[in-house]
Amino acid sequence: MPREVEPSLNEKQFFVKALEENLRIDGRAFDQYRELDLEFGDELGVTDVRLGKTRIHTHITAEVTTPFPDRPFDGLFTITSELSPMTSPFFEPNRPSTTEILLSRLLEKTLRRSGALDTESLCLIAGQKCWSIRADVHVLSHDGNLVDAACIGVLAALQHFRKPDTSTEGESVTVYTLAEREPVPLSLLHFPYCVTFSYYSSTVEEGETVTLLDATLLEEQLREGSATIGINRHGEVCQIAKLGGVPLDAVAFLGCVQIALVKVKEISVFVSKRLEEEAKKRDKGGLMAELSAENDRVS
Amino acid sequence: MAITILAPAPAVQPYRAAEASDSDSDDGGADVHGDINMRPSKRARHDYADIVTPGEVVTDEDQWMRATVAGTVQKTNKLLSVRPLRARYTPEIGDLVVGRIIEVQSKKWRVDVGAPVLASLPLSAINLPGGILRKRTETDELQIRTSFSEGDLLIAEVQSLFQDGSASLHTRSLKYGKLRNGVFMSISGTGGGGGVVRARRQLWTIDTMNGGGKVDVILGVNGYIWINKHIEVAGGDTVITRMEESVSATVYSSQNDRLPNRARDSANRTKRYMIDF
Amino acid sequence: MPLDTSTYSLALLRLDGRRWNELRRLTAQISTQASADGSSFLSMGNTKVICTVTGPSEVKAAPGASGRGDEAVVSVEISVAGFSGVERKRRGKGDKRIYEMQTTIATAFQATLFTHLYPRSTITISLHILSLDGSLLATCLNASTLALIDAGVPMRDYICATTAGSTSSYSSNDEKADPLLDLNGSEELELPFLTVATCGTEDEVSVLVMETRVQVGRLEGMLAVGVDGCKQVRDILDVVVRARGKRILEGSQL
Numbered sequence: 001m002p003r004e005v006e007p008s009l010n011e012k013q014f015f016v017k018a019l020e021e022n023l024r025i026d027g028r029a030f031d032q033y034r035e036l037d038l039e040f041g042d043e044l045g046v047t048d049v050r051l052g053k054t055r056i057h058t059h060i061t062a063e064v065t066t067p068f069p070d071r072p073f074d075g076l077f078t079i080t081s082e083l084s085p086m087t088s089p090f091f092e093p094n095r096p097s098t099t100e101i102l103l104s105r106l107l108e109k110t111l112r113r114s115g116a117l118d119t120e121s122l123c124l125i126a127g128q129k130c131w132s133i134r135a136d137v138h139v140l141s142h143d144g145n146l147v148d149a150a151c152i153g154v155l156a157a158l159q160h161f162r163k164p165d166t167s168t169e170g171e172s173v174t175v176y177t178l179a180e181r182e183p184v185p186l187s188l189l190h191f192p193y194c195v196t197f198s199y200y201s202s203t204v205e206e207g208e209t210v211t212l213l214d215a216t217l218l219e220e221q222l223r224e225g226s227a228t229i230g231i232n233r234h235g236e237v238c239q240i241a242k243l244g245g246v247p248l249d250a251v252a253f254l255g256c257v258q259i260a261l262v263k264v265k266e267i268s269v270f271v272s273k274r275l276e277e278e279a280k281k282r283d284k285g286g287l288m289a290e291l292s293a294e295n296d297r298v299s
Numbered sequence: 300m301a302i303t304i305l306a307p308a309p310a311v312q313p314y315r316a317a318e319a320s321d322s323d324s325d326d327g328g329a330d331v332h333g334d335i336n337m338r339p340s341k342r343a344r345h346d347y348a349d350i351v352t353p354g355e356v357v358t359d360e361d362q363w364m365r366a367t368v369a370g371t372v373q374k375t376n377k378l379l380s381v382r383p384l385r386a387r388y389t390p391e392i393g394d395l396v397v398g399r400i401i402e403v404q405s406k407k408w409r410v411d412v413g414a415p416v417l418a419s420l421p422l423s424a425i426n427l428p429g430g431i432l433r434k435r436t437e438t439d440e441l442q443i444r445t446s447f448s449e450g451d452l453l454i455a456e457v458q459s460l461f462q463d464g465s466a467s468l469h470t471r472s473l474k475y476g477k478l479r480n481g482v483f484m485s486i487s488g489t490g491g492g493g494g495v496v497r498a499r500r501q502l503w504t505i506d507t508m509n510g511g512g513k514v515d516v517i518l519g520v521n522g523y524i525w526i527n528k529h530i531e532v533a534g535g536d537t538v539i540t541r542m543e544e545s546v547s548a549t550v551y552s553s554q555n556d557r558l559p560n561r562a563r564d565s566a567n568r569t570k571r572y573m574i575d576f
Numbered sequence: 577m578p579l580d581t582s583t584y585s586l587a588l589l590r591l592d593g594r595r596w597n598e599l600r601r602l603t604a605q606i607s608t609q610a611s612a613d614g615s616s617f618l619s620m621g622n623t624k625v626i627c628t629v630t631g632p633s634e635v636k637a638a639p640g641a642s643g644r645g646d647e648a649v650v651s652v653e654i655s656v657a658g659f660s661g662v663e664r665k666r667r668g669k670g671d672k673r674i675y676e677m678q679t680t681i682a683t684a685f686q687a688t689l690f691t692h693l694y695p696r697s698t699i700t701i702s703l704h705i706l707s708l709d710g711s712l713l714a715t716c717l718n719a720s721t722l723a724l725i726d727a728g729v730p731m732r733d734y735i736c737a738t739t740a741g742s743t744s745s746y747s748s749n750d751e752k753a754d755p756l757l758d759l760n761g762s763e764e765l766e767l768p769f770l771t772v773a774t775c776g777t778e779d780e781v782s783v784l785v786m787e788t789r790v791q792v793g794r795l796e797g798m799l800a801v802g803v804d805g806c807k808q809v810r811d812i813l814d815v816v817v818r819a820r821g822k823r824i825l826e827g828s829q830l
Binding site: 241 | 686688774786792
């Protein structure tokens with residue numbers, strides 16, 4: 001397996017020097033995100049998030065299964081993330097790297113454990129049948145800040161996704177095809193997004209820590225500590241993960257949480273705007289309009 | 300919970316006497332004890348105040364410094380250093396060490412001396428069989444395993460240190476070389492507490508009881524100790540070069556000599572005593 | 577089974593009879609394993625961990641590990657004993673939660689230890705969890721600190737960790753909610769909590785992990801209580817280290 005290439009001393013010194021002069025290599029402000037772009041696929045529940053050069057494809061699927069015996073009233077929600085060798089030759093298939101495990105843990109904590117998706121609404125017959133929602137996160141290109149991008153991808157896909165409508169009569173469940181009945185959206189309780197901070201301390205003068213938002217791959221490789229904060233726009237912190245790294249003042253950390261809140265509000269607005277645009281594009285006037293045989297006349 | 304897990308007893312508790320007298324000395328009632336217990340506790344009390352722990356500021360002056368290990372402060376003129384209570388061995392030039400060959404490379408051996416990184420013993424730093432004037436040849440390089448191979452124990456001296464703190468050893472003396480006819484033991488690292496202190500003399504010959512003969516104890520500074528049957532250095536009056544030749548014939552032999560049972564017993568007994576100590 | 581914590585407001589006493597700012601009993605021992613370079617046994621309440629440190633020593637780094645030549649690599653192994661919890665359960669190596677804890681401990685110490693003093697070597701911390709009752713990550717961090725001090729590896733300062741919770745659930749935004757210190761296993765199931773580790777006596781947060789939902793407003797209180805708890809833990813660990821040092825010194829004078 002090829003070892004990951006570390007930034008050369010040259011690049012490192014250049015980066016540090018730039019930081020000392022309050023500059024980032026790509027010219028952004030310290031708390032500025034790269035350009036965020038969100039596209040939806042033809043299918044429901046498919047999103048393609050681009051954050052600078054980072055690109056993540058998310059696909060939501062649903063199927064009917066049996067719930068776990070210890071949670072008979074809850075449906076299933078799984079998030080699988082994959083970093084394939086396509087992303088970078090340093091990722092090996094079937095051997096999860098640290099990046100991959102931390103990514104899936106963070107998504108799991110932010111989205112699943114915080115109860116973003118109402119799993120109880122996925123139950124069809126208690127203890128026997130329920131929906132299993134599966135989110136597949138494919139990282140197509142890795143240029144830093146996978147967690148934030150993946151989180152946006154999954155949440156947007158969940159909001160975009162429609163599961164087939166069902167009706168329950170006693171013990172039997174009927175699942176209607178898309179043609180029979182309009183599919184129904186998933187019930188989401190809140191929308192927690194992740195904001196990742198990168199810390200650099202020893203590079204600058206003693207006692208000062210530089211905090212960057214939305215680090216690129218180079219910035220991630222050079223950072224000395226990071227913290228990911230999962231928060232929704234109502235100010236509920238869903239998870240915090242500062243896994244070691246350079247120590248940070250507690251008060252400064254609370255400041256980071258406030259910054260995260262502001263950023264999450266911006267992201268929420270952006271995602272809901274894009275979802276509205278997408279809904280308008282898809283809306284062709286309901287079932288009757290779709291069934292009509294009339295062609296658009298070109299005069 | 301039905302299961303209770305008891306805290307494991309400390310591995311070695313050799314200092315019971317000192318502990319007992321110390322708890323008394325806190326009350327100021329230490330004088331009732333005999334003289335034997337008294338002396339250590341008095342000195343220890345003085346030392347206790349000197350223990351510093353990581354993060355503790357060790358100076359009162361403007362240029363403050365902090366300790367990074369738990370240990371005692373040592374002052375050499377204006378140089379402050381903290382000797383750790385227990386740490387891995389840090390090689391220094393001139394140390395007498397007992398080591399174990401881990402790896403054989405084309406022109407050198409890699410030796411475990413209990414330091415953070417393996418020490419190296421270049422082929423050029425050993426006495427080749429056949430006298431001091433012999434030139435090192437390619438045959439020697441090819442037959443490097445005949446001198447030392449993996450798992451051999453040896454006694455050597457630290458000749459120089461590399462940039463990363465690892466040691467380069469040499470065995471260019473009759474005192475040094477391969478070890479046999481004895482037993483090995485190790486005690487933890489160096490430092491103010493346990494371990495072997497750097498001393499003027501590190502090779503001790505002890506007379507044992509029951510006709511066990513003399514026993515040599517080699518205290519490696521790195522905490523490795525070798526105990527073997529005392530070998531009489533043959534004929535002190537022969538010319539140096541002659542002696543070199545006669546000894547070097549057997550110096551790289553890995554075959555243990557046949558030892559009298561008593562000699563073996565006394566070596567083992569010495570080891571047990573040392574463990575108790 | 578959900579736990580009833582509603583009785584807290586009546587007497588301001590928690591299920592195990594502690595007040596909000598009280599730690600569980602913390603006991604620690606150093607040098608428990610003779611063969612290791614450094615070792616410790618630490619228990620916070622009913623969470624008990626044995627830690628052994630090997631190294632710094634020259635070990636071939638595991639493939640894929642980012643072994644930089646100019647400093648020591650800290651690697652952490654955690655094994656959870658099958659009998660540690662209420663149910664006997666075998667945890668495989670692939671447990672992501674354990675893996676996350678390993679990386680957390682490794683990166684926390686990588687930044688605090690003076691690894692540059694030991695180029696080309698590895699410091700291996702192995703943690704054996706004997707009994708589980710909350711505050712697992714915090715206990716592991718504390719045990720590792722003690723074992724590393726025992727091994728004589730230079731570090732900036734103690735890394736001390738505790739957990740802090742809040743009596744409010746995430747849905748309610750009541751102002752009366754009290755922060756709690758050092759949660760036990762059943763409180764962790766019920767209440768939002770975070771694990772915080774500080775480096776030294778100043779409020780330098782080295783590790784902060786929270787997995788439950790809580791209002792932003794609660795966070796400050798929880799963090800403050802946690803950081804304060806870390807100071808208490810530091811004092812206790814310091815006493816343990818000094819007592820050990822005193823014994824060693826007395827021994828060497830004999």
